[in-house]
Amino acid sequence: MYFGIVVFPGSNCDHDAYYALSVNAGISVDLIWHKEHTFSRTYDCIVLPGGFSYGDYLRCGAIARFSPIMDEVIRFAKNGGYVIGICNGFQILTECNLLPGVLLKNTSLSFICKDVFLKPTAISPFTQSLTYDDILRIPIAHGEGNYFADDDTIKELEDNEQIVFKYCDNAGNVTELANPNGSIKNIAGIVNKKRNVLGMMPHPERYSDKILGCDDGLKIFNSFINYLRLI
């Protein structure tokens, strides 16, 4: 099984994702420079990592979306290939319309770096082995993570059960107080309609090794890898 992690200028979670997937999850991983035009092998999944691609200039993800490799990523996703966008990766996925909506500035206007709690709220390839009772502790680190979409889009996301992660408290209650950034409906992660593209603001790769004090992030990667092994 091979995953590819795209490295943009300004990515800073690429190596964390590499470590989490290769060492913690035990799969083969390539780093793919954004200037490449094609993939050099067949991948089971492409990861767009967190960071500040192109310095977050203009809008987060807006310029990375036009990096040469992105045409290949978009083609891959449209053919049903699995893509995971974490934090800045999520912002890039919304900018290239692989996922609906947009990530606005946090309502507090602050960059927030802290642990939050998440709960899976829909079944998807990425959350297959998780249950609705799982409460995951995962860090966030972003200034623009406030998920926004118009009413029709939110209704569509709900009707199609595309909201896969919501911010909750440590008891699993989805409350306003547990919402760190003002996201509509406490949205922390969504999938596209075909359910092969996941975008999430929290960083599972940062909590994938027990030595860090928590490996709840690994549960998400393992859930997805188990799914891939079964299909």
Place this chain on the structure above:
Amino acid sequence: MKKFEAKIRITLRKGILDVQGKTVENALHSIDFQMISNVRIGKYVVLNVNANNFDEAMQIVESACKKLIANPIIEDFQIELSEI
């Protein structure tokens, strides 16, 4: 070929909470500018474009705005174009 300058004003679309604007508005109220309301903060982009005529230049800038400079989901843009 003529040269034009485009001044592009980008603002968050009406109805989208502008948290920066709201924060500045609250700060203004706290220093006795209660008469000020509806503060919106945006971006201002200036660029030059080579084109055969005004309409073509406008078309190019509009297309650039839709494709990259603004995000139509959340932002409106206004273009002021002049030949230089």
